[in-house]
Amino acid sequence: MKKHWRGLLASLIGIIVTIAIMIPAMSWMTANVKSARVVHNSRMQPVILIPGSSATQERFNTLISDLNKQTTGHSLLKITVKTNGSLTYSGSIARNDNEPYIVVAFENNKDGYPNIKKQAAWFNIAFNQLRKTYSFNRFRGIGHSNGGLIYTLFLEKYYKADDVTISRLMTIGTPYNLAESNSDNKTQMLTDMINDRKALPTGLTVYSIAGTENLDGDGTVPIESVEAGKYIFQNQVKHYTQITVSGDDAAHSDLPQNQQIVQLISQYMVSTPNQQGVQGITRAPSGPGVGPRN
């Protein structure tokens, strides 16, 4: 009987010791892996820009040279996706540049929901190719006009959070309800996007910028259509911020050159504007390639 008790006591102590080791060990390991991930991830984090309809890969040249004027600058890579899915490149990413700008434009840059869907698929092709080449696992996104719609579709349909993380998305004058100014009349596109919103990454911070040239909007997109973004993002992503810009250069197509928006981008979308050892572009771009100056 005495021996029986001793055995029981020994196994009880054994279990307690095991738990006392396992639980702190497990939390220590988890913290270790988490911090290792942070260190590992702190390398390249490109800012990927998508222009709106009718715009080419040159759409953001002025914006980026404006951004680089204020800082030591980052390099710029421009990609156009052909209708057959092949890619053409111009410009390049400077060595050591941890936060390059990458513009992805489309040969078929027409407006309309069917085209936008196609453009989202093309963007996915370019995106996967970029990941393969530069093996980054974090990026930030900027979409002008329909570019924001392409981003939204891409995040809902193609994006896989296990492989890569988008931490911030800025849409500039993006018509979430197309040309519709009454938010009660939801277009097919908006309805689809709202239905798929659960696929949006929950850790994402979204800035939606609206331009207001007059009281109705930026002259092209009604302000209500930009505001309709809240039906998609609000209560799904981590933060959803809507910013309204007015004054000079607040017309729809001028928005990427608007000095206030340039400020917002360098403030919110570029984490290391003055990276050491990277020679970006500071002059006004001329001709097709806006690569680093070396």
Place this chain on the structure above:
Amino acid sequence: MKNYIQLQLTPRIISWSVRWRRLRIYRVLAETAAVIFPFILLGSIIQAINTSMFMPQGFFSQVYHLSTVIPFYTQIRDLLILLEAVTINMMGPVTAFLAAKFMAHTYQKDETLAGVTSTLSFFAFNLNFGTGPRDTFLMQNFGYRGIFLAFLLGITIGYAFRLVKRTEMPTFKNSDLADRMTASLHHVLLINAILVISLLISYGVSYFNSAGLIGLFYSFLRIPLASVSSHISVRLALVTLINAILWWAGIEGPLNVNTAFQQGESPTITQNLNYALEHNDLFNVPNPVTMNTTYYPFANFGGVGMMLALIIATLIVAKRPSTRNIAKLSLLPSLVNVPGPMLVGLPVILNPLLLIPFILTPLVNQSIAWATIRLHIMPPVVYSVPSSTPGPLMAFLGTNGNWVALIVSLICLAVSTLIYIPFVKLSTRVTAEVLEEEEKA
């Protein structure tokens, strides 16, 4: 089949083992081991405490942040390192002394003189011939690493003393002090010859290897494994096999948990880690089967040859209180993968009965790990853990908390224990027979 094992094989194994145990060399080994065991045990316990609690990379010091909890942390560590240095890291010269002493004793020769000569010869073999500021001796060879050659040296020198006549020491009563002094001089020629030969060999070796004869010996063991077989699983199994045989013989094998973790990260670990950190996915890492994913987390509990399983098996089936005591004393260091006490105490070293399970268990465990990784049941271990992590937790932590890995680890432990049990039983029977015969004699 069962009949064959019971009626034919078992008695034969037992009679072989009995004969092996009565060999002169094995008796010398056992006597030597018995003397150094307390020092090995003490040194191993200190080593276990030191590596797990007082080294910055130790398991407990990491998990419980011991450096901020324990007062006088660095002072305690310094003392522990010194204690290790004078126990386990000094066993080479001691082994040389004891082996020569007991060998000479079996021939009824001057045992103490043989022992002293052997120790001095061991020192001569480990002189540091390098230039520049340096230690007089190659201290790294004085620990477990040098024990095998120290033993061989002791045996040889003990045997050499067989060639000379034993001096009859004059008794105190009827002799002058000078008589006693000159009596020792009978061996002056032999002693000098041994020391000169040792020095010459040692000096010659220093041209080939700066780490002395022992360094030269270990450099032969570095087999170019890439050329052995192109198939990775075969290669891994081969290394594990050779490693087990070497450790069994008392030689430090190529797979050593402490040095492996000190040498830092191999390219395969880095590749796996980068992939895992980037994709948050352990299953598809580029190198799923390596020593670091199959051997260390699954086949090295308690140190080489799954010592933890042997200890458990001993505690389950062994009856003799002394054997059980050795297992109990070895349990604590083996929890942080220090195998010394069990290797020397049971002993496992050069014990023919335990050779089979000693080789078999790591191979079986490695196969289990290999199969579960290949079948995608369990992810490979990717994240590095301290070398002093308790064996069964290594895979669980190294996969960042994969429960399947923990279950596979426990299965490995159970299987290894089951493999060891029949051999521990056999060993009990052999001991009984040896004792019986000795009683008859």
